Amino acid sequence: MAQPDSKKIFFENLSGAGKAIAVLTSGGDAQGMNAAVRAVVRMGLYVGAKVYFIHEGYQGMVDGGENIKEATWESVSSMLQVGGTVIGSARCKEFRSHEGRLKAAHNLVRHGITNLCVIGGDGSLTGANLFREEWSGLLSELVEQGLIEADAIQKYSALHIVGMVGSIDNDFCGTDMTIGTDSALHRIIEVVDAIMTTAQSHQRTFVLEVMGRHCGYLALVSALACGADWVLIPEMPPEDGWEEKMCQKLSATRSRGTRLNIIIVAEGAIDRHGKPITSSFVKDNRAGMKRLNIIIVAEGAIDRNNKPITTDFIKDLVVKQLGFDTRVTILGHVQRGGTPSAFDRILASRMGVEAVLALLETTANTPACVVSLCGNQSVRLPLMECVEMTQEVQKAMDQKRFEEAVKLRGRSFENNLKTYKLLAHRKPESELPTSNFNVAVLNVGAPAAGMNAAVRSAVRVGISEGHKMFAVNDGFEGLYKGQIKEIKWADVGGWTGQGGSLLGTKRTLPAKHAEKIADQIRQHNINALLVIGGFEAFLSLLELLTARGKYEEFCVPMVMVPATVSNNVPGSDLSIGADTALNAITTTCDRIKQSASGTKRRVFIIETMGGYCGYLASVGGLAAGADAAYIYEEQFDIRDLQANVEHLTEKMKTSIQRGLVLRNENSNENYTTDFIYQLYSEEGRGVFDCRKNVLGHMQQGGAPSPFDRNFGTKISAKAMQWISKKLVETFRQGRVFANSEDTCCLLGMRRRALVFQPVVQLKEESDFVHRIPREQWWLKLRPLMKILAKYKTSYDVSDSGQLEHVVHNRPKESDASVAM
Numbered sequence: 001m002a003q004p005d006s007k008k009i010f011f012e013n014l015s016g017a018g019k020a021i022a023v024l025t026s027g028g029d030a031q032g033m034n035a036a037v038r039a040v041v042r043m044g045l046y047v048g049a050k051v052y053f054i055h056e057g058y059q060g061m062v063d064g065g066e067n068i069k070e071a072t073w074e075s076v077s078s079m080l081q082v083g084g085t086v087i088g089s090a091r092c093k094e095f096r097s098h099e100g101r102l103k104a105a106h107n108l109v110r111h112g113i114t115n116l117c118v119i120g121g122d123g124s125l126t127g128a129n130l131f132r133e134e135w136s137g138l139l140s141e142l143v144e145q146g147l148i149e150a151d152a153i154q155k156y157s158a159l160h161i162v163g164m165v166g167s168i169d170n171d172f173c174g175t176d177m178t179i180g181t182d183s184a185l186h187r188i189i190e191v192v193d194a195i196m197t198t199a200q201s202h203q204r205t206f207v208l209e210v211m212g213r214h215c216g217y218l219a220l221v222s223a224l225a226c227g228a229d230w231v232l233i234p235e236m237p238p239e240d241g242w243e244e245k246m247c248q249k250l251s252a253t254r255s256r257g258t259r260l261n262i263i264i265v266a267e268g269a270i271d272r273h274g275k276p277i278t279s280s281f282v283k284d285n286r287a288g289m290k291r292l293n294i295i296i297v298a299e300g301a302i303d304r305n306n307k308p309i310t311t312d313f314i315k316d317l318v319v320k321q322l323g324f325d326t327r328v329t330i331l332g333h334v335q336r337g338g339t340p341s342a343f344d345r346i347l348a349s350r351m352g353v354e355a356v357l358a359l360l361e362t363t364a365n366t367p368a369c370v371v372s373l374c375g376n377q378s379v380r381l382p383l384m385e386c387v388e389m390t391q392e393v394q395k396a397m398d399q400k401r402f403e404e405a406v407k408l409r410g411r412s413f414e415n416n417l418k419t420y421k422l423l424a425h426r427k428p429e430s431e432l433p434t435s436n437f438n439v440a441v442l443n444v445g446a447p448a449a450g451m452n453a454a455v456r457s458a459v460r461v462g463i464s465e466g467h468k469m470f471a472v473n474d475g476f477e478g479l480y481k482g483q484i485k486e487i488k489w490a491d492v493g494g495w496t497g498q499g500g501s502l503l504g505t506k507r508t509l510p511a512k513h514a515e516k517i518a519d520q521i522r523q524h525n526i527n528a529l530l531v532i533g534g535f536e537a538f539l540s541l542l543e544l545l546t547a548r549g550k551y552e553e554f555c556v557p558m559v560m561v562p563a564t565v566s567n568n569v570p571g572s573d574l575s576i577g578a579d580t581a582l583n584a585i586t587t588t589c590d591r592i593k594q595s596a597s598g599t600k601r602r603v604f605i606i607e608t609m610g611g612y613c614g615y616l617a618s619v620g621g622l623a624a625g626a627d628a629a630y631i632y633e634e635q636f637d638i639r640d641l642q643a644n645v646e647h648l649t650e651k652m653k654t655s656i657q658r659g660l661v662l663r664n665e666n667s668n669e670n671y672t673t674d675f676i677y678q679l680y681s682e683e684g685r686g687v688f689d690c691r692k693n694v695l696g697h698m699q700q701g702g703a704p705s706p707f708d709r710n711f712g713t714k715i716s717a718k719a720m721q722w723i724s725k726k727l728v729e730t731f732r733q734g735r736v737f738a739n740s741e742d743t744c745c746l747l748g749m750r751r752r753a754l755v756f757q758p759v760v761q762l763k764e765e766s767d768f769v770h771r772i773p774r775e776q777w778w779l780k781l782r783p784l785m786k787i788l789a790k791y792k793t794s795y796d797v798s799d800s801g802q803l804e805h806v807v808h809n810r811p812k813e814s815d816a817s818v819a820m
Helices: 033-046 057-063 098-110 122-144 181-199 217-226 242-255 279-283 311-322 332-336 342-361 383-398 402-408 411-424 451-464 475-480 511-523 535-547 578-594 615-624 638-654 673-683 706-730 759-765 777-788
Strands: 020-025 050-054 068-070 115-120 160-165 204-210 230-232 262-266 292-298 326-330 369-374 377-382 438-444 468-472 484-486 528-533 558-562 602-608 628-630 658-664 689-694 744-750 753-758
Touching: 020 033, 020 057, 033 050, 033 115, 033 342, 033 777, 050 057, 057 098, 057 122, 098 122, 115 122, 115 342, 122 160, 122 383, 160 342, 181 204, 181 217, 181 332, 181 342, 181 706, 204 217, 204 311, 217 230, 217 262, 217 292, 217 411, 217 706, 230 242, 230 411, 242 311, 262 311, 292 311, 311 326, 342 369, 342 377, 342 578, 342 615, 342 777, 369 383, 377 383, 383 402, 402 411, 411 451, 411 706, 438 451, 438 475, 438 535, 451 468, 451 528, 451 706, 468 475, 475 511, 511 535, 528 535, 528 706, 535 558, 535 744, 535 759, 558 706, 578 602, 578 615, 578 658, 578 689, 578 706, 602 615, 602 673, 615 628, 615 658, 615 777, 638 658, 638 673, 658 673, 673 689, 706 744, 706 753, 744 759, 753 759
Parallel strands: 020 050, 020 115, 115 160, 160 369, 204 262, 204 292, 204 326, 230 262, 230 292, 262 292, 438 468, 438 528, 528 558, 558 744, 602 658, 602 689, 628 658
Antiparallel strands: 050 068, 369 377, 468 484, 744 753
16 A cells, blocks of 8 residues: 655665765764664665764864774664764864864775764854865865875865754754754653642742753743743843733732743843843742742843843742742753654654765765755755854844844744744733634544643633633533533643543544534534544544535534544644654663563564554654564565564574564454564574563553644644634624535645645545555655665655755745644
8 A cells, every 4th residue: 555656766776885974973962863873874884885983073083093983784773762972972172173174084085984974063064064165175285295195186076964953952944853852852841740740739930941042942842832831032032021021920820720830941041131030030039829830941041132031030030029939940961861752763763864865966066965854854955054044043133133033943933932922821801802703622532642732722722812612521422412611711721741631532423413413513602613633533524514514503614633643634744642652652662672681682573553554653663673564554464574584583693682573453454463473483483582562552641742742732723723714704694604615624734834624625535444544654764664674675765855945945834843
């Protein structure tokens, strides 16, 4: 069932024979760098190139010697799950000098290296570009000094550079996400969730300082993910008088009986006069608040006059003004540490492979580029265009052009800020528009982490738009039974971090109960429906659309937001809950593999959920470093199983100690998990033994990941804004009447954009028997997993190739990484 594609281009035509590629990590470390290094090494070796490690970044390049070592396939084994960078990173003053770069050039020529893959921030990448521009001159100097032969100038005439951005700050323009950012968000949210559980009992305010001296991304997105009451970031210093407004906001939330408040402050925050805003300042100005307040401060937050805003400043402010006990937590380097998230492993692996392909295709006239992410697509962008745009942001901040700085950060950052303001700050009743529309929200299908964040977002955006919001318990079953009640702003406080479905969700479809559902819609005067769920939600909207001819009550705007761990909804590349499930699979696989550490060779057979959709098995396999992943979409037989066993047996004899095989639960009715376990056990006898694990519903449980919290929040907010627009358009003669196809839509992420699609148009794209889309983008990632596991295969590079330009790299409606 692989997708047909007449435009496929395969990299077999791109040979790396005779080429030498070096990989280095420079500047600050970031989780996921090791996954990128692993991908560069294995892809480079796969295409026939020599690959070298440069240890300790540019310092190792300058010093040479043992710092430059040839890499082997085995040398990057067991590093996928390790944080930081195992090849070391160091800041190098010597490389900033001409003499230092001359030494570096000499060391590269000695090893025949003319292709560099640099993983680091904008400073590291700028240095690499300068090195490239000086390359021919440096070689001429080396010839003059007698350090290299004259023919080396011709032989090593051009230095090719490809960059990958490794930075937890996500401060590099041109990419939606940099390597390490998602993992840093995991660390922040883990701390916030832990603080919430211990602080619920005390009437306290919590001020959190997070990293981001010049970029407020971590502060902003963590504030969005945990529902913080206030956030201070460098790009948007607070207006004069912010201290009083913040205290009023915190006091008001306390008076409504809420037990939790959060303030997040960037590491170097200042107000608009350049005055530092510290956590202590906030603490000393606090009184009369709800039982728990948490304030998150970005590392570089400033006021409108470029004055730093620090956590101490905020702490002092809260204690002084409100008189309540306040605590400060500075996360520091905790944010850089720990195991990389599933997202960062996948991102880094894709970027590493793309970097090698870019190096194979480069010519002497090709500008240095960075490989980056836009939506769920990898793209190549001119390195210096990205650097210049990044520097423009800082220049705008220095010149107090803060609104422009926010826009320069990109549409995703700008939308994050707008969404945060919309959800965190409730307008007074007198300022709310009065629409007189009633909107119902319900969850349908199996629970998925992030559903509650989506409901919270829908409720608060709906109230802000002037609607009366209604919550329906237990999906369509609850709707026909009349389990409907109005839900207020404060009712959804603290929902973002809750797993499962607080509204309750059932798989019941509406067709059999259409008359009762129509009665309830009429009784409660429901003017629009927002359905959050998986394939059942998609089927439900199709049934309601069909029933419009018989029941006018269904002639209202209806929109679906995809939420299922299986990620099997037609019309959307991603679903709420899938990232949390991937992290559960990845973390469990890490632990399972570690359980065999120090023992004899062992292979683990792991069964994942997903119904007939192989997304979790395939992408989870890529994140966990699996040797094989069996799925329904890519049919297999006994010969394939035998070939996999033989391949793994050979690897076990020569290198690896542990193997990992994933199987989707419905991949094949005959080749069950037990069958594959017994086959591997028998055929691997004497070389390795086997263990099997069925992960089950642990993939649906747990707190939602930062990605799912933000994806749910932002996609649901967009869906509610669509509903508001459709309600106005379809309101005629004192009633809402919507009977066109475009008033019953699914909101999904397609490649780089969020798109509203009439559900009836998605029928052609759906396999209703197996409840999956007929075409699935992630199937293109499967060869990548196989290549990294040392299989010979074809890799589709039809999405790679042409350089894009930073100013054009996002479509008009993009916030496509809606995530984050």
